[in-house]
Amino acid sequence: MERKKYISLLISLFITLSCLANSNQEKVYLAYVNNTMSEWKKIIDTMEKTSLTNNQTRLELLNYQYGYIAWCLGQKKHDEATIYLRRAEKHIDALDNKKYKPADLHAYKAAFYGYKIAITPFKASYLGPKSIWHVKKALEIEPENMFALLQYGNIYYYMPVTFGGSKETASQYYLKVEKWYEKHPQQRITNWNYINVLVTLTNTYIALGKKDKATEYYNKIVTAEPTSSWIKQEIYPQLK
DSSP states (O other): OHHHHHHHHHHHHHHHHHHHHHHHHHHHHHHHHHTOHHHHHHHHHHHHTSOOOSHHHHHHHHHHHHHHHHHHHHTTOHHHHHHHHHHHHHHHHHHHHTTOOHHHHHHHHHHHHHHHHHHOGGGHHHHHHHHHHHHHHHHHHOTTOHHHHHHHHHHHHHSOGGGTOOHHHHHHHHHHHHHHHHHOGGGGTTOHHHHHHHHHHHHHHHHTTOHHHHHHHHHHHHHHOTTOHHHHHHHHHHHO
16 A cells, blocks of 8 residues: 555656656746746756756756846846856756766856857957867767767857867757757657757857858748747848
């Protein structure tokens, strides 16, 4: 009898955690497409206060922090970005200790070194190689790791041309990420990362002067998420 109660409790806990995860994912997605970053911040602050005994939930929070830090950097809020970056690195350490999804963790480390370069550009020569090392390590562990491929694209995009940077090469990595999502259609549903990849590809083709390709990906965004007014306002004028 006690065994049945224990199993029932575990099942209830699993269902509760699953519902909460789906709820947070949808809320973050809506915050992304509606550009309501104050809501995004509330979600990660609330998750930060929970016990986070579940590794997948902690990794989910790490992804939301990654997105929020990027937004802070885009808004030149470097102090706030630094605060959330430190919090995110603590979650990486916790997951590292449990050896949970090492390829993903290496990819996040690569991304965070990139963020540190954005905050302190004079450290680029020191931090850049660390970012590259981690992304290579991630792909060594898991050659088709979507998040690692994305970070490799970001490295090529933002690296100065004199040091080997290439937006054309970056676009090839971003395309690999898009193909990953094509193979895993369930991962596209209410996932801010997917729409962000389409936005990234559109902006990359704009930067390359490839208007036809940029328009193609802009149309993919509008088809996937027709309600996102900020994407239309920011990208469409550049296409014209």
